[in-house]
Amino acid sequence: MVLLNGPYWFMSLDSLFNLVYVLITLLIGGLSYKAYKLTEERRYKYFAVAFGLMSIAFFVYFAATVLLTTHKIALALELLSGFDYAFLIYVLFTMMAYALLFITTLKIEEPKIRTLILTLMFTLTVVSYQYYLKFHIALFAVLFLLAYNFYENYLEKKSFNSKLVFVSFFLLACAQLFYLGEIYYELSYVVAVVMQLVGFLVLFYMLLRVLNHGREKRKA
């Protein structure tokens, strides 16, 4: 089963971390939606949808791993003949989320290129064999390009928050390499998960700064 990775002692923790990702991505999605409601610019709506899709993906992963590690789904297991389906749903939502994030952040306007990116990311990961490998390779490429884009944004804006966004996506990109390393060394999976957790926590810290700033300004 592709869903249960890493050492046995780490599985419950791994599941729990996904709940943290759900909350963080929901918060970002919420703020993007607020930006969309204020400006009615479609890019913010796409951004909100991308993080919404990520929340669904992490929730699916969380729910499936919890059911699997607590052994409460004998019937579901029989019906789904293994939890690879849950992993596939996770992969599908994650890839669509990052594709949308990529298109929105890099301001790709041409519909043909947008369609090409979405189709390539879909076929290279979901509709193929060895999807664990291909998923993390494709995700590394997307996250690395996003991190590079956020680095350029940091150089332009020179703000601490833009630096946090860059650091967060850089950590998320590096985590994908460690996920791949799991094939050779089981503990590499633990490093990947911890790196991903830190990446999301950095993003969360950035969000707290944004929310607190708004509150301070309102008080003033």
Added chain:
Amino acid sequence: MGERRERLDIIKDILEAIRDKGGNIKPTHLLYKSNLSHDSMKKYVSELMEKEMVLENEDMKTKEKKYGITDKGLKFLSDYKQIKEFTDSFGF
């Protein structure tokens, strides 16, 4: 030469101009303060009126047309900083 203003900034500038004039501003003053062409300003103001952030008043004495800011407009201004900081962090 300055950078092109984003839509979010233009809306903020219009609402701020009205607020800073005590909540009511003459169209000519708004045109000057918002730094937009006449057509653009009309387009933005009618959109903000549709969204109930701006309303049109008439001065009782002079019968002059003035634009006022609503509670929704003031709410936008308080949310603006937060959203601006958020969108800037991601490079929008």
